[in-house]
Amino acid sequence: MGGSVFRFLLLLTALEAAAAPPPIRFEEIAAQSGLRFELQNGEAGGFHQIELTLGGVAAFDYNNDGCTDIFFTNGAAIPSLRKTSPKFSNRLFRNNCNLTFTDVTAETDLAGEGYAMAVATADYDNDGFADLFVAGVKGNTLYRNLGNGRFAAAPLPLPDAPKWAVSAGWFDYDNDGWLDLFVANYVVWDAATEPRCGTPERQYYCHPNAYQGLPNQLFHNNHDGTFSDVSAASGIGRQIGKGMGVSFADFDDDGLTDIFIANDSVRGILFRNEGQGKFTEIGLEAGVALRDDGYAIAGMGADFRDLDNDGKPDLLVSGIVNDSFLLFRNLGGRKGFEDYAQRTGLLMSTRQLTGWSLGMFDFDNDGWKDLFFALGHLMQLDRYLGRQSALPNRVYRNIAGQRLEDVSSTAGPAFQVAAAHRGAAFADFDNDGRIDVVVTAVNGPAKLFRNVSAGPAHWLALRLRGTRSNRQGLGAKVHVRLPDGRHLYNHATTAVGYASSSEPLVRFGLGTNRAAAEIEIQWPSGRLQKLSSVAADRVLDVTEDGEP
């Protein structure tokens, strides 16, 4: 009897070993690929809050050549907030489709002005070319992609006073086929009147509690290249926060896209889209406003996707040391969310981390979305913790939607290098079917983590083209049924993480499946489109079709 049990255990171990996927691995190739960018925060010993929070980066295909390009936002001199040197320039790098990049900032007119924080990309005018919104400390700029390799500033309604925006995102809140703009504002800030903390001999960055929060903004697309500020009319402007990351999903499956905003040291905000241009804030009722013990973490980045393949978008939020990162599991409909960070192991393993941008992407294409966190303690924490503020990033493997395993230590030598990481954008830059990551670091070089995970896993990416829906199909919900019976879910969004913007493609890891048995696309227009027996390992262009 004992012998047979032993043999069974041996067999089980062997099966487990055979089933264990190869490790998620990255190479860092920024320098060798010509992606030379250093994020400059302009610090000069003044301990200004803006020095901590910059670093947005975008992954988007500005010239429609099928290769994803990279745009970096950048800081400026303080207190002038002017880009007094080329080192402060925002930069656009064209992907040459051969794992090299060329700096095309000058020819595209995107060097910018002011102290930039964040970027959000989408084709807001439905002309087939992705545009750019750059958010900053004292003003935002909307750049229209002219389609000829250049960009031009486009009008936006001017606010009564410039607001410090840290993140932004595009979504179609009224499903009219045109993308609207959400801007997450942080705190009231002015270099001259900013509070000072500590003593003259030992100054430090003030806690966000020393600053007054701001309302967020919503701009409705007027279909003619202009926007109307509907912050007040929609209810968005009524809620004061200290906005950091913003992400979108139709969490209650009512066909209307909802908004989550991670706030710094005040509670998180969930705006339920009620239709008719109105939003209701339900963060408290939904159970995503605070940590389990009622504590408001220093919320940073956010992503709003289905982690456990149950068809309901879950919510991931990063925070600072001793916060733990938050993971909320969507219970469906209007049942709200439950804490999922503890059960999955994320809570304790992130307790000593400070996270900024993040993303839920299937790095090993096994059909389960994994987690990536861009990390770096606040600069002033060195002396408190007795450790370096710089941190290496982390990647967590999703084990069947039940456990999140920190697999950073096997992710490659370059992945272990610490820095003050901030923004991160996700895309398949080399079109090999594995999702890569570009990451910024304060006063350091940007990193391009090329995903070199081994293994035979298959994949599929959908590049959507809306006809009645917005051109990029942002907000479209995609359900994939695999031949092995599994169901996968994702949706189209570029609003991922912190201050950053990722590719609009909807990606799926298919594991050992060489095809998707069926794909259902629920377009924002209401149309439902079905595809059958779709072969794997390609980017599939899908144009909106079918009846609503």
Place this chain on the structure above:
Amino acid sequence: MKFVLAAVLAVVLQAASPGQPSYEKANALFVAQKFAESLAAVEEALRLDPKLIPALTLQAKLAMAANRFDLANRSLERALVLDPQAAYAQFLYGMTAYMNNEMKDALARFRKARELSPKDPRVALYLGLSTESVGTPADALALYQEAIRLERAAGHPQADTLLPGARLLLLLGRLEECETWLREAVKLSPALRDAHFELARLLLKKGDSAQAAAEGELALTLSVGSTPDPAIHYLLIRAWTQAGKPDRAATHAAVMRAQER
């Protein structure tokens, strides 16, 4: 024997200090929370005897009460130079670092305090809290257990000492052990809102939303403790929602929103 004699001699010398009466007056004023008067008295004590260690530690406590950790450190460092074995001064020295969130220093100072005073449960507790803050939960839990053991050995177990360990056990998902600690905390201090709040959190985690709501509502009626009202309201929103009583949840959400404005 020599050590005992030296200790007796030290006590006699201390008692003979010209600053002693002023110190005793200052201490009484401190207990009465008359901080300004206490400060004046302690300064008088130190004028009369600059080496009076209890006065230096009291001066540090007064500085800490005024959030002047720089001054507190100065007093404590002076005390510790005069008597490196001054256990209470060493503990307070750790506290100044802990309250300033300087965990590296806090750990070193509390470790020294623990060497000087291995039977003091406060030292074990705060060394545990510092240890937990820097990410070593297993060591922290051992220290919490030690703090409780010391209190039990002295015949004075405290709910406040049980709670940090219970919170950590909850984080670690060790729900049954957590419940044991929390039930004891509630028994020891039935009027402590923190204990009922933590018990409510545990019950919610275990799926007993009705009992969680009951404990939460009870916590809200109690004034002793440091758990803020919004944390309890937030728990009650979730507990009542899960218990199928959205109207009760809505009431607590409305209170929270009103407090936010």
